[in-house]
Amino acid sequence: MFKTLLFAACSLTASYSFSQADLFEKSLDSIQTETDAQQFLEKNKSAKGKVITFNKEKHHTRLAKELFSMSVGGKKFDKNSPQRTYYKVIDKTSTPYYKASCIYLDGNETDLNQINATRNNIISKYNKGFKFSDLARMYSMDQTAKKGGDLGWVTQGDLPIDIETQLFSGDYHTNDIFTVDIPEQEAYYVVVLTQDRKLIEEVKVLKVTEPRL
Template sequence: MKHLFTLLLFIPLFGFSQMALEQQLDSISTSDEATSFLKENKPKQGKLFTFNKEKHKTRLANDLFNLSKGGKKVIRTDFKKTYYKVIDKAEVDYIKFNIIVIDASKTTVEEAIEKRDKVLAQYKEGYRFKDLAKHYSTGRTAKKGGDTGWIKAGEMSAAFDEVAFNENHAIDDIFSIDDIENKKYYLAVKTENKTPIEEIVVLKFSENIE
């Protein structure tokens, strides 16, 4: 009987804590507020995610894209309750490139540029860019033939953005980028024009159910 009484006392307290948490989540409207919330409330149980409509095709992502800004989805299991709140929603410009990265960190700049010129000459002779990327590129996209997928300004270096995003390149134009600060020398081909893609910033927070 004593244990039952203790349990009955605990249930309202648990319900109150759940309500307080939901009220906190409802009050969050910016990424800065979400970051502060995570710092104050067990950051290991929460995270801010960015979902891109072209990159993320899961059922969860689809459900979240169907929510309006400020919308919330709750998934409950026997042991955990997970909240997903859409903090921001916008269309962001993305472009696709194929790139070859020549790393000058373990060689001289002159040797890196000479190697890039050699690759460019082979491309002009008719070699496929993706084959050259697989053979010569030191970047993480090499195995995919240099394909970056959809990327936005800020994902690469400032030097890359300055040339690739801010200059007017036509589809299939090949151009070079010198990222002197990071000792990387690129050959790049734009494969898709600038395209607005819907993107959402989502706050995820999980709470154990005891």
């Protein structure tokens, strides 16, 4: 008798678990936009989730490749995760990016005359064939010096507006060098455009995890 009751209880628990999982997946299927995703997260407080953007130039994992191959609305369940983990593709776009490197000079550390002299020296050396990465390691006064000034692929909103205005203006082409002043921040730059405007595919994904039932 006890074994029968225990079996029945386990069966009911399993049925309830499957039912909950089915409802959860159906609610995921109903998500069409980022607004839907935010509303889903607000409604399902027990689930941990966030919207992630994958960039085809920056993300090369197996997961990223799978997500790029899926269409909008597609859903992936990660069977190997310790928690129930879902990925739902909610948007795919092509975003304009530029690639650039910079040298930063701090106006709080040296006066403007010295900064301008240094920048003129940098530009002169660059035009004579010096590698910009070597010049950045030598002169730049921030953490980008360790990377040879490389900023990687950047799009609108990634950099100070004064740099973006010039970088994205269309007045410069690959390997062109120019200066940017932001006096109110005591920030002075030498910038090189290392690759022209490129449309890069991005996929926006809702990642949701919940404890296994």
